[in-house]
Amino acid sequence: MLELQHVSAHYGPIQALAEVDLVVRAGEIVTLIGANGAGKSTLMTTLFGTPRASSGRILLEGEDITALPPHRIARRGMALVPEGRRVFAKMSVYENLLLGATPLDGAHVEENLRRVFSLFPVLETRRAQRAGTLSGGEQQMLAIGRALMSEPRLLLLDEPSLGLAPLVIRTIFRTIVALNREHGLTILLVEQNARQALKIAHRGYVLQNGRIVLEGSGAALLADPQVRAAYLDAAS
Amino acid sequence: MGYALQQLINGLTLGATYGLIAIGYTMVYGIIGMINFAHGEIYMIGAFLSVLTYVLCTALGLGPTPLVLLAMLFVSIAFTALYGWAVERIAYRPLRGAPRLAPLISAIGMSIFLQNYVQLTQGARIKSVPPLWQGSLSLWSADDFPVTIGWTQLTVVVVTLIVMTGFAWMITRTAFGRQQRACEQDPKMAALLGIDVDRTISLTFIIGAALAAVAGMMAVLQYGVIDFTIGFIAGIKAFTAAVLGGIGSIPGAMLGGLLIGLVEAFWSAYLSPEYKDVATFSILVLVLLFRPTGLLGKPDVEKV
Ligand SMILES: Nc1ncnc2c1ncn2[C@@H]1O[C@H](COP(=O)(O)OP(=O)(O)O)[C@@H](O)[C@H]1O
Numbered sequence: 001m002l003e004l005q006h007v008s009a010h011y012g013p014i015q016a017l018a019e020v021d022l023v024v025r026a027g028e029i030v031t032l033i034g035a036n037g038a039g040k041s042t043l044m045t046t047l048f049g050t051p052r053a054s055s056g057r058i059l060l061e062g063e064d065i066t067a068l069p070p071h072r073i074a075r076r077g078m079a080l081v082p083e084g085r086r087v088f089a090k091m092s093v094y095e096n097l098l099l100g101a102t103p104l105d106g107a108h109v110e111e112n113l114r115r116v117f118s119l120f121p122v123l124e125t126r127r128a129q130r131a132g133t134l135s136g137g138e139q140q141m142l143a144i145g146r147a148l149m150s151e152p153r154l155l156l157l158d159e160p161s162l163g164l165a166p167l168v169i170r171t172i173f174r175t176i177v178a179l180n181r182e183h184g185l186t187i188l189l190v191e192q193n194a195r196q197a198l199k200i201a202h203r204g205y206v207l208q209n210g211r212i213v214l215e216g217s218g219a220a221l222l223a224d225p226q227v228r229a230a231y232l233d234a235a236s
Numbered sequence: 237m238g239y240a241l242q243q244l245i246n247g248l249t250l251g252a253t254y255g256l257i258a259i260g261y262t263m264v265y266g267i268i269g270m271i272n273f274a275h276g277e278i279y280m281i282g283a284f285l286s287v288l289t290y291v292l293c294t295a296l297g298l299g300p301t302p303l304v305l306l307a308m309l310f311v312s313i314a315f316t317a318l319y320g321w322a323v324e325r326i327a328y329r330p331l332r333g334a335p336r337l338a339p340l341i342s343a344i345g346m347s348i349f350l351q352n353y354v355q356l357t358q359g360a361r362i363k364s365v366p367p368l369w370q371g372s373l374s375l376w377s378a379d380d381f382p383v384t385i386g387w388t389q390l391t392v393v394v395v396t397l398i399v400m401t402g403f404a405w406m407i408t409r410t411a412f413g414r415q416q417r418a419c420e421q422d423p424k425m426a427a428l429l430g431i432d433v434d435r436t437i438s439l440t441f442i443i444g445a446a447l448a449a450v451a452g453m454m455a456v457l458q459y460g461v462i463d464f465t466i467g468f469i470a471g472i473k474a475f476t477a478a479v480l481g482g483i484g485s486i487p488g489a490m491l492g493g494l495l496i497g498l499v500e501a502f503w504s505a506y507l508s509p510e511y512k513d514v515a516t517f518s519i520l521v522l523v524l525l526f527r528p529t530g531l532l533g534k535p536d537v538e539k540v
């Protein structure tokens with residue numbers, strides 16, 4: 001589904017990703033964990049060409065997307081729920097969802113709206129409300145719903161649990177699992193909340209200073225002493 | 237009383253033009269965070285293009301019929317939009333990401349270039365169009381002062397209302413309008429949703445220029461005379477209107493335009509017509525000093 005081959009990325013002179021190799025196969029939940037500043041968000045946005053990979057190749061469903069402009073990449077079945085949600089605060093919930101449907105140029109809007117509303121009923125009741133006035137959890141649901149409006153085959157989630165109450169986090173994680181198991185959506189999940197992420201993931205990667213230092217099945221990484229010391233014990 | 241009512245009508249007509257130009261300032265500011273200093277010149281070019289179309293029609297033996305007016309409007313809109321597009325491509329796009337001073341200077345350069353270009357190709361003397369239709373509608377007579385609205389004034393108000401309504405509908409109700417607002421709020425996120433931000437910026441300049449073309453044509457109808465310098469003063473006044481309404485706010489630009497028109501009309505009528513421009517500029521200074529966010533603008537707390 002998605003393959004990164006020796007991908008590096010820079011912000012000016014600062015190297016944020018170094019020779020990253022990463023694979024996400026169809027039907028998987030893959031998680032990427034790592035400390036703050038390790039380059040997780042950069043990896044997500046580099047997939048969309050911002051910043052553009054300074055070397056290496058990115059393949060989406062076998063096609064090289066490394067040099068495509070961001071808005072073209074977004075039309076190829078990959079949708080991002082960005083760090084910090086980035087909903088359009090001044091627009092209504094409904095308008096935010098419609099914007100999510102941009103890659104389909106307005107096709108299947110009604111069906112996809114129904115699917116999103118059945119996944120997150122609260123969004124339907126808040127349909128006309130300005131997104132900026134939603135709670136953090138509701139905004140996260142909106143960001144996920146907005147991404148789903150484009151019928152992605154690969155969903156990228158960047159720290160969806162950030163700053164949310166435990167109860168809301170559980171809902172979000174349950175939704176992620178359901179999207180994968182019931183709807184067959186392939187998912188790449190970035191999380192600070194490493195324990196929970198590894199529990200639901202088929203496989204995981206550990207990113208450190210822009211490099212992949214470990215990879216393995218979710219269970220193996222959960223049991224790995226290095227991972228436990230660095231990302232699990234300290235966090236909980 | 238009648239005299240004041242008359243000024244109200246004059247002010248609203250004047251303000252309609254300023255409002256149309258102000259929308260272009262405010263939209264461009266909204267999406268790229270910069271003032272388009274060549275926008276006054278775009279308005280001037282719009283006025284010239286409508287005069288040129290009129291001259292062409294006359295040469296073809298067509299009189300000042302409604303059809304000719306429509307031709308003036310649409311030819312002017314089409315070509316002025318092209319100039320607006322070119323301003324973005326030449327003065328702004330190559331400098332995206334450069335320090336803010338760079339596009340500011342290139343836009344001022346563009347403005348000077350366009351003025352000289354029109355002066356060279358069209359001559360420095362004023363161009364005039366005979367009043368296309370005369371007469372006025374007598375509304376009522378208050379305190380023995382007949383309140384009238386000229387047919388051209390009425391045309392200006394009606395055309396502006398139609399154009400602004402259509403424009404407001406486009407921004408608030410259509411997919412393009414939604415995408416335009418999305419680019420304004422968070423261009424990076426907009427791109428991640430598959431929106432072509434560069435194209436949206438181009439279209440924003442094009443729309444702003446089209447509205448300025450309408451304003452240019454309205455000025456031709458009202459005053460009948462133009463020259464290559466009219467973009468400067470009108471530009472500053474419309475800019476003041478945009479700042480007064482709250483730069484970045486489209487309803488603000490419309491409101492600001494009307495207020496500036498009213499101030500100018502009443503100032504000319506009751507104080508001194510010679511100093512009417514001073515009134516506008518004083519407003520600009522006062523707003524910038526005491527309420528830089530304008531009447532309908534909000535402090536940028538929501539912008540990330
Ligand atoms: N827009 C940017 N400009 C410059 N440096 C950046 C930018 N975004 C991130 N960085 C740097 O790149 C590195 C990786 O950041 P990021 O990808 O946000 O990490 P993570 O998501 O893992 O916390 C950090 O050192 C960060 O300071």
Ligand SMILES: [Mg+2]
Nearest residue numbers: 040041042083
């Ligand atoms: Mg991050």
